[in-house]
Amino acid sequence: MVHYKLYYFDIRGLAEPIRMLFKLAKVDFDEVRYSFEEWPAAKKTTPFGKVPVLEIDGAPNFQSLAITRYLAHKFGFGGKDLEEQLLVDSWSEQQRELLWEFHRPYVNASMFEIKPKEEQAKILENLRIEFEKWTIKVEGQLKISGSGFIAPSGLTYVDLQIVEFATSMKIILPDSVEKFPQFLDYYKSVHEVPEIKEHFPTFQMPHYKLIYFDFRGLCEPIRMLFRLGHTEYEDFQLSFDERNTLKSTTPWGKVPVLEIDGEQYFQSLAIARYLAHKFGFGGKSLEEQLLVDGWAEQQREFAFEYFKPYVMATVYDVKPLEEQKKETKYFEKGSIDWLKRVVEQVEKSGSGFLAPCGLTYADLFVADQITTMKNLFADTVIGIPGVEDYYRRVHDVPEIKKYVETRKHTVI
Incomplete structure (x- = not known):
């Protein structure tokens, strides 16, 4: 029996389609999930200082697309013949190109190499425009294939990559997927595959919304923790004159409030302590x-x-x-x-x-x-x-x- 061990961060990211493939095939695998705090020490143990890495009987393999493609062919999700494999691989590479050209600059600008808000907004708008163009093309391919998936034979690994990217876009731009009914049906159909449906809630990244005033105050350590944790969040800032507009909508009429998937949590120290332990700073x-x-x-x-x-x-x-x-x-x-x-x-x-x-x-x-x-x-x-x-x-x-x-x- 082959032993698989997957190394990645404690997020969805590039490893999520790999996890989904294991679930689809009902194949057990071990997983090491690094916090961002643990990563510098672990980095030198990987072939190129990057993850994901998949060990197969102890032998390390690298590059997420190579790993994903290997597992897809091994488990029967790579396309039924050479021509269909070419189609699937082409869409996979195209999705990766979009990710690197437009999604990665936004992540860098908003989480890593923090840019001014005006520049972030411009990068986000570029991402929105390109995502909408890409979504229209996906809908066109779905119509051509006739299977409800990218390939005529049915579900393949590229469908996992596409819906994973769409999940990130739903977090960044909540209405981005809903604008396209056909694409939304496709998104839902992939997540209705029993093995994916069972897996997805386990690894779905929560949506964070932080509500506070537009100054530092009690909230600044919380904002810093999100930066340290390299985690996206919605920062809803009120002017002081607007302080009464949301008062009745908060648990105790006070802020900060942190919403996690719509559930409200209160008290700045409790919120900061929670995030600190989640991100490794407690x-x-x-x-x-x-x-x-x-x-x-x-x-x-x-x-x-x-x-x-x-x-x-x-x-x-x-x-x-x-x-x-x-x-x-x-x-x-x-x-x-x-x-x-x-x-x-x-x-x-x-x-x-x-x-x-x-x-x-x-x-x-x-x-x-x-x-x-x-x-x-x-x-x-x-x-x-x-x-x-x-x-x-x-x-x-x-x-x-x-x-x-x-x-x-x-x-x-």
């Missing part, structure tokens, strides 16, 4: 998680005791200027002792961050608090030894650095 052991949670809670307590009175006096319940200055001074004074304690913990951990394992979600909360302090009394913050080095270390993490460079500047 601490390595129970004891380290306790340490990280302690610092996250401590930052929140500090914010309520020292920062919230300042916000109330200057933003919400605006006080006379003298009282505003008093609250700012109170915030500044409390910050000095707190920042010294932060530096002590960073030095104690030995990692350059709060926890010995390295960057965690607590660092994101603390660093964002420091951003606000620097906006209000930079000289005081910079004057405390070790603070600026720690702050820069967090902001030099590539995903954080790219995000911070393009985000809207807000004082709080």
